[in-house]
Amino acid sequence: MAMPVAAMSRLAWRNLWRNYRRTVIMLLAIALGVWAMIFMTALMRGMVDDMVQQGIVALPGHVQVHAEAYRDDPSITHSLPAPGKAMLEVLESRQVIAWSSRIKVPAMISSEYENRGISLLGIDPEGELALGFDPDDIVAGQFLTDAGDGGVVIGRKLAERLETRLGKRVVVMSQDPGNTIADRGFRIVGxxxxxxxxxExxxxxxxxxxxxxxxxxxxDVSEIAVLGHDYRTPEKLAADLGDAAAGFEVLSWLELDPYLSTMMKVMDGFVLVWMVVIFLALSFGLVNTLMMAIFERVREIGLMRALGMRPSAIVYEILVESLMLLALGLLLGNVLAVSTIIPLKSGIDVSVVAEGMEMMGASSMLYPVLQWPDVLLANAVVIVLGILTSLLPAWRASQYRPVEALARN
Amino acid sequence: MSAIVCTDLCKFYQQGDAVIKGLDHVSLEIEEGSFICISGPSGSGKTTLLNAIGGLDSLDSGQIAINGERVDLLGKAELADLRLHSIGFVFQAYNLIPVLSARENVEFVMQVQGVRAAERKLQSMKILQEVGLEGMEDRRPAQLSGGQQQRVAVARAIVSQPKLVLADEPTANLDSQSMEKLMAHFRELNEAHKVTFLIATHDQRVMAWADRRIYMEDGRVTRDELQ
Amino acid sequence: MTTKRQRDSAFGLSLRLAWRNIWRQKRRTWLTALAMVFSNVLLVFMISLQLGSYDMMINTTLRMFSGQVQVQRVGYQDEQKMRQDIAGVGELASTIRSRFPAASVAARANAFVLLSSEDRSFGTQVVGVEPDFEAGVSTIPGLVADGRFLQDPGAAEIVIGGVMARNLKVAVGDELTFLGSGKDGSFAAGVLTVVGIFNSGSSDLDRSLAEVPLGYFQDAFAMGGSGHIIAISTAELGGIADLMESLRAIIAGGDELVALDWEALTPGLKQAIQADFTSAWFMYAVLIILVAFSVLNTQLMSVLERTREFGVIMALGIKPRRLALLVLLETFLMALIGLVIGVLLGAVVAGYFGFAGFAYPGMDELAAKFNMPSVIYPSVGPVSLMLGPTVVFIFCLFAAIYPAVKLYGLKPVEAMRAV
Structure with missing residues (x-):
């Protein structure tokens, strides 16, 4: 015969506050732990998200189509023709936001003073902008106007290295499919x-x-870059394009950038490990608190047993008590986490270590990203492991023999 | 027919080097509806006997049957149910749950039984009035005197009208007027509902109410007299 | 006046009392100590792992190619312009070499060229190296898997990475032409024979590094006797500070030269390490504070449940200060147990992985980004063993301050009445 939940809860609630200092300390510990779980996860997610998004803009697109041998040997000889009817059907479908075909070949650029090896991108400016090139990134001059624009847009750092500037001419050298050196003079327009x-x-x-x-x-072009709706799920788009582009290599960014996709996967694992570690650090205190609470009430527990409460009901009562403690701590921790993450939405400046972040592929602003599944996971970890941890003290409490418990002082 | 049959009960405790004989081959038959007082010096085995019958304590040997059911063979959960539905306890020390008010303590057993709130309130208010605690229903045990706490414990034991009440010194801490009132109430329950009472006591005035008196010493029954 | 002996024996008594007190609640003490052990083991392991991976990152990066210290023209590190050169680079390298017999010293020069085989052309960097000395500062010469490294300082020969060889579709014995411009802006071109192909495991270097003899380089690019870099490595890690000091003295007279250590050569690496270490400490701090909460709770409870006892002791004339110290001493002992067991256990765990290596799923791909092997060997040393546990120890002592301070407010008579 179980006691009604309301009555059990009342008993547990009052027991919880008998030693308010202990309960408050434990609550603070749980809240801090939960905060750390959610906050740190949001930071890590933010960092990885940022890396992935930058990676996708750099790639660009969620899915790319290449000639089979291109990725191993990115030469102009491994090119593909303009998309045919089957491919256009997919490219113009609703699952594609934007696409663009581009030439991407190794080349050499020379100013009157310096030479540098570069990646020469032959692009359609409209498509490139749609794929994510941010026009605000143009710091001087302008972006190309159309695919027939005779200028080049180069990076700020390259301009420095070449000792050249806007409006100056540079020579770009590469090879044609017959391995004849192909060169052309360009004016720097942006x-x-x-x-x-x-x-850069x-x-x-x-x-x-x-x-x-x-x-x-x-x-002919080197690649077709395609932007879908959600970078987390590029598989369907890649599969559809693969069907339409038989004979070519169609890969999603997950395969094109194994560092980033692995990073995302590893991060999932790490988030869970982090949460469990924090919980374990908490668990010692939790068990200790419950054990103390039980020791103080051995007599009472014996009495309740003597009055006809089953051992299982004692377990239940202790678990409800623990659950209340956990739930309160979670509530506090969640509120704390959300209220510290939201003001930081505009980013945390970590430019002190900008070059280090760049090595990892991240930028110098850190944007915490609050993902509800992570919050849910943190709460689930605390509740599930918390209840499991409480089982031992609760079970011990239920095993006191009523007479001995009553005789205890 | 006998409500309770105890056969050859033995319970020994080790205390330092000495062996204390809590129950030393005690056999006893208790009729349903009897009103029995057990008397004897401290350590004579009164409490041990009550605990054994209530299934609170295990025996070294011997058998106890209540209405033909072997109490000594029951598991913990079944014992708990037996106590919950058939037995009321009054303990030597008042043993109230400190976080619950007087009324909540009285309602505790009914709550575990699953009695509805309105019914619980009716019963508990009535019984608290009967034991003279009207107006103190919402006080916590710490706010009650020893005698008042004892009366709450008694109210808790009888409120759900058990078939058997095991009371260990229920009148300790009561003045004689309260004592007489309590015993009268016990007697009334006994006569009206055939509730069996087994009361361990030192008090001669309490003994006077009994229709059977059992005297114990060193874990043995030394005298057993019917009134 | 108390004598020293009296004070000693009083301390001995306190110590004994504290030790017995913490074992009055065995389970509670162990649980609290276990919380410390848990975080200590974790901290020891994580910090050893971090330090181990930093060592590896620095070593692979520096030993592979850049060297531990470089001498360059001021500004070359940032701008890498051909005319920011070191005149008489070979002679300067010889001077440095003779001053530091224990160190390896090699001169280099860099240029960007268009490198073409029969089928392919790529813009890439070509490095002029001293064939006799390059092996002392870089592992590349030893990683030539096919053919041989450069030998003759003036020969028209080239050694390239495996990926580049594949992209250019060339093998040992094939010819490559290069096209670029010399230091004076003149046209620089030539034909080189591929004599060796190396596989470093770093995709960056395998794709983009080509080495030619420095003498040939200087002729082809109109460099005269100059170069861009003197790379220096020494086996003794501790000697780097001294080395830098003496180098500065040697180059002080020269035309605006600087000596750069690894932090300056690879600022990204240093910052990556800083970012990693800092963010890790943010996480460790949470762990440590949680343990401190555990200690706070335990010690507060232990003080509260002994209120009556403390009241009696105070009634006997013991000052609250002594009792507060007793509580701190108890915490000290408990924290010491956590520290000792934690460090020992942590050393075992970190030591095991230091021997067996540590890897997690997905590490291959991540490590490749930093040119690192995909197994990390934690570095077990005094710092990695003691840093974390010491901080835990200190925080645990801090946590006992509140319970200890509570004793000051205690009034003997009231305390004795407490339950």
């Missing part, structure tokens, strides 16, 4: 900045039509 210095140094944008003419490849 200079862009990027979060990652490496991009190695990426050069030119008009696609101009690059195609320079390399003598007709309408």
């Amino acid at each position: 200079i862009f900045k990027a979060e990652l210095e490496n991009r 140094e190695t990426i050069v944008y030119a008009g696609r039509d101009v690059v195609q003419a320079m390399l003598r490849v007709g309408n």
Whole structure:
């Protein structure tokens, strides 16, 4: 015969506050633990999210189509023709936000003073902007106007290295499919900045039509970059494109950038490990608190047993007490976490270690990202492990023999 | 028919080097509806006997049957149910749950039984009035005197009208007027509802109410007289 | 006046009393100590792991190519312009070499060129190196898997990375042409024979590093006797500070030269380590504070339940200060148990992985980004063993202050009446 929940809860609630100091300390500990679980997870998620989003802008797109051999040997000889009817059908479908075909080949750029090895991108500016190039990143001049634009847009750092500037001419050299050196003079029409210095140094944008003419490849391109709706689930889009682009290699960013996709997976594991570690640190205090609470009431527990409460009901009462403690701590911790994350939504400046963050592929602003599944996970970890941890003290309490318990002082 | 049959009960305690004989081959038959007082010096085994019958304490040997059911063979949960539904306890020390008010303490057993709130309130208010605690229903045990606490414990034991009441010194801490009132109430329950009472006591005035008196010493029954 | 002996025996008594007191509640003491042990073991392991991985990051980065210290022209590190050169680089390198017999010293020069095979062309960096000395500052010469490293300082030969060789579709014995500009802006071009192909495991280097003899480089790029970098490595890690000091003296007369240590050469690496260490400490702090809460709770309860006892003791004439010290002493002993067991256990765990290596799923891909092997060997040393546990110890003592201070407000008569 179980006691009604209301009565049990009342008993547990009053017992909880008998030693308010102990309960308050434990509550603070739980709240701090929960806060740390959620807050730190939000920071880590923010960092990885930022890395992934930057990675996708740099890639660009969620899915890319290449000639089979291109990724191993990114030469102009491994190119693909403009998309055919089957592919266009997918590219123009609702699951695609934007797509663009681009040429991307290794090249060399020379000013009158310096040479540098670069990646020459032959792009359609409209498509590039749709794929995520931010026009605000242009710090001087302007972005290319169309695919036939005869200028180049280079990175800020590269301009420094080449000792050149807006309006000056540079020579870009690469090879055509016959391995004849193909070169062309370009005027610098724009200079862009990027979060990652490496991009500023190695990426050069030119008009696609101009690059195609320079390399003598007709309408062929190196890759087709496709932006879907959600970067977390590029698989369907990749599969559809794969069906339509038989003979070519269609890969999602998860495969194109194994560092980032692994980072995301590892982070999932790490979040769980982190939460469990924090809980374990809490669990010693939790068991201690419950044990103390039980020791103080051995007599009472014996009495309740003598009055006809089953051992299982004693377990139940202690668990309700523990659950209340956990729930209160969770409430406090969740509120604390949310109210510290929201004011930081605009970012935490970590530019002191900007170059270090860049090495990891992250930018110097850290944006905490509050994901509800993480909050749920933190709460679930605390409740589930908390109840499991409380089982031992609760079971011990139920095992006191009534007479001995009553005889105890 | 006998309500309670105790056969050859033995319970020994080790205390330092000495062995204390709590129950030393005690056999006893108790009729349903009897009103029995057990008397004897401290340590004579009164409390041990009550605890054994209530299934609070295990025996070294011997059998106890209540209405033909072997109490000594029951598991913990079954014993708990037996106590919950059939036995009322009054302990030597008042033993109230400190976080519950007087009325909540009285209602505790009914609550575990699953009695509805309105019914509980009716019963508990009535019984508290009967033991003279009207107006003190919402006080916590710490706010009550020893005698008042004792009366709450008695009220708790009889409120759900058990078939058997085991009372260990129920009148300690009561003045004689309260004592007489309490015993009269016990007697009334006994006569009206055939509730069996087993009362351990030192008090001669309490003994006077009994219709059977059992005297114990060193764990043995030394005298057993019917009135 | 109390004598020293009296004070000693009083302390001995306090110590004995404290020791017995903490064992009055065995389970509680063990649970509290276990909380400390748990976080200590974790901290020892994590810090050893971090220090181990930093060592590896620094070592692989520095030993592979850059060297521990470099001498450069001021500004070259940032701008890398061809004319920011060191005149007479070979002679300067010789001077440094003779001053530090224990160190390896090698001169280098850098240029960007378009490198073409029959089928392919790539813009890449070409490094002129001294064939006789390069192996002392870089592991690349030892990693030549196919063919041999450079030998003749003036030969038209080139050693390239495995990925580059594949991209250029060349093998040992094939020819490559390069196109670039010399220091004076003149046209620089030539034909080179591939004599060796290396596989370093770092995709960056395998894709983009090409080495030619320094003498040939200086002729081809109109460098005269100059170069850009003198790379220096020494086996003795502790010697770097002295080395830097003496280097500064040697180059002080030269034209605006600087000596850069690894922190300056790879600021990203240093900051990555800083960022990692700082963020890790943020996490450790949470762990440590949680343990401190545990101690606070235990000691507060232990003080509260002994109120009556303390009242009696105070009635006997013992001052609250003594009782407060007793409580602190109890905490000290409890924390000491946590420290000793935690450090021992942590050393065992970290030591085991230091021997067997530690890896987690997905580490391959992540480690590749930093040119690191995919197994980390935790570095077990005094710092990694004691740093975390010491902080835990100190915080636990802090946590006992509140319970100890509570004793000051205690009035003997009231205390004795307490339950």
